[in-house]
Structure formats: structure tokens, C-alpha cells
Amino acid sequence: GAGVSQSPRYKVAKRGQDVALRCDPISGHVSLFWYQQALGQGPEFLTYFQNEAQLDKSGLPSDRFFAERPEGSVSTLKIQRTQQEDSAVYLCASSLRPSGSYNEQFFGPGTRLTVL
Amino acid sequence: AQKVTQAQTEISVVEKEDVTLDCVYETRDTTYYLFWYKQPPSGELVFLIRRNSFDEQNEISGRYSWNFQKSTSSFNFTITASQVVDSAVYFCALITPGAAGSYQLTFGKGTKLSVIP
Numbered sequence A: 001g002a003g004v005s006q007s008p009r010y011k012v013a014k015r016g017q018d019v020a021l022r023c024d025p026i027s028g029h030v031s032l033f034w035y036q037q038a039l040g041q042g043p044e045f046l047t048y049f050q051n052e053a054q055l056d057k058s059g060l061p062s063d064r065f066f067a068e069r070p071e072g073s074v075s076t077l078k079i080q081r082t083q084q085e086d087s088a089v090y091l092c093a094s095s096l097r098p099s100g101s102y103n104e105q106f107f108g109p110g111t112r113l114t115v116l
Numbered sequence B: 001a002q003k004v005t006q007a008q009t010e011i012s013v014v015e016k017e018d019v020t021l022d023c024v025y026e027t028r029d030t031t032y033y034l035f036w037y038k039q040p041p042s043g044e045l046v047f048l049i050r051r052n053s054f055d056e057q058n059e060i061s062g063r064y065s066w067n068f069q070k071s072t073s074s075f076n077f078t079i080t081a082s083q084v085v086d087s088a089v090y091f092c093a094l095i096t097p098g099a100a101g102s103y104q105l106t107f108g109k110g111t112k113l114s115v116i117p
Helices: none
Strands: A005-009 A010-013 A019-024 A031-037 A044-050 A053-056 A065-066 A075-079 A088-097 A113-114 B003-005 B009-012 B019-021 B024-027 B033-039 B047-054 B059-061 B066-070 B074-077 B088-097 B103-107 B113-115
Touching: A005 A088, A010 A019, A019 A088, A019 A113, A031 A075, A044 A065, A044 A075, A044 B103, A053 A113, A075 A088, A113 B009, B003 B088, B003 B103, B009 B019, B019 B113, B033 B074, B047 B059, B047 B066, B047 B074, B074 B088
Parallel strands: A010 A113, B009 B113
Antiparallel strands: A005 A019, A019 A075, A031 A044, A031 A088, A044 A053, A065 A075, A088 A113, B003 B024, B019 B074, B033 B047, B033 B088, B059 B066, B066 B074, B088 B103, B088 B113
16 A cells, blocks of 8 residues: 555553564655554654654653664564553654655554553 | 644534634744544544644635634634534644644544434
């Protein structure tokens, strides 16, 4: 498909487990963003990649959250020792150009993480 | 600080009625971009419109129209003759500068629109 894809779509984890969420951006898109959307809230910024470089990780809530994009395409968001407050939808977005104030971001369908 | 406020949490209208979704924003920047996204039950955010701070012209796209007023820091969205397929959560967002040249979207909390047949 031509859009942003994410897998898995749904993930249930027991508290304390590690999880890995995958994002496949639109081919050729330079910028990649991760957002966290709690129930009934708007998405909140987590981190930003320009190609393989992670230029902004100011939104990551704790050091249990880690993201990578080693070859500048697919990205993985990893959460270690999951806690109940990590339950949310994790959205990935990509943009054609390096991040700029005018760039449209294309979003994937998200991964709904539930921590029991 | 950058902030987006969508005061209407939920709105219900009967099909074919017009509905306006409100958005008020705060920013210290003189150049900024505003966005509206639609999030249907499937969960994927769908881009609707982008507007820069220098262009206050109203915009119309089919049944959708947007009213941008810098004087009141508002960027309201109107759906004319609503349809059941318009039922979704609508988000207003502001592009804000982050660290190392990144620009991130700051979203409002969203307005859930239900169109009743």
C-alpha cells in the first residue's frame, strides 16, 4: 500500500513485559514522527527522526521508551517494563521533506497497546 | 506556550444540519501553521486542511469550510448539510517548533461529532 503502516494493530502486554511497535513510513519520506494518544485525548508528540537521525526525543515520557530508525526507513518504538499508564494508541506519521512548519504529516492507523 | 483548545467535547446533529467545530489556539510565533484532521472509528488520522498564519482568507472545499481569524486566534470548521459519514473525532492542531529544528504537531483534545440519520 502507499500509506503509512503500523504493526501490530493491537497489543496486549502484562505489566513488566517489553513491547516493540513497528512503523513503515511512506517510501521516500525523510521525516518520521511518533505520537502517543491516550483515550479521549489528542495525540501527543514523542519523538522525531530525520532519516536515521533522532533529532528530537523530548516527548518520550521516561527512559523506558526507546525509538530507532537504523536505515532511515522502518522505525521501531520499544517500551521496556511496561506499566498500566503506557496503555494508549501509538501513532506513527511520516512527511516527505525534513521537518518544517508547513509539512503535512501522513498518519498510520496506530497500534493500540493495552497493559494489564 | 503553544496550546490548542477545542471546547466542544461532543456534538450530535441530525443529518443535513450544519455544524461548526470551534478551535482556539495560543502561540508566541508570528509564523505558524494550523491543521484540521479527521479521525474516523478506524483510528487513522486523515488530513483535511493546512492554513498558514499569513492567509486569513476563508476556504471552502465541498461541504467543508474553514474560518480563520487571527484577531480572536480561532480556526473554526463548518460542515454544511452533515452526513452520517461525517461522524468522527475532529482534531485541530498547531505546528510548533521543537528541538533541533523539528516541527511537531500540538493537538487539541478533539471534538466527537455524531451525525444521526
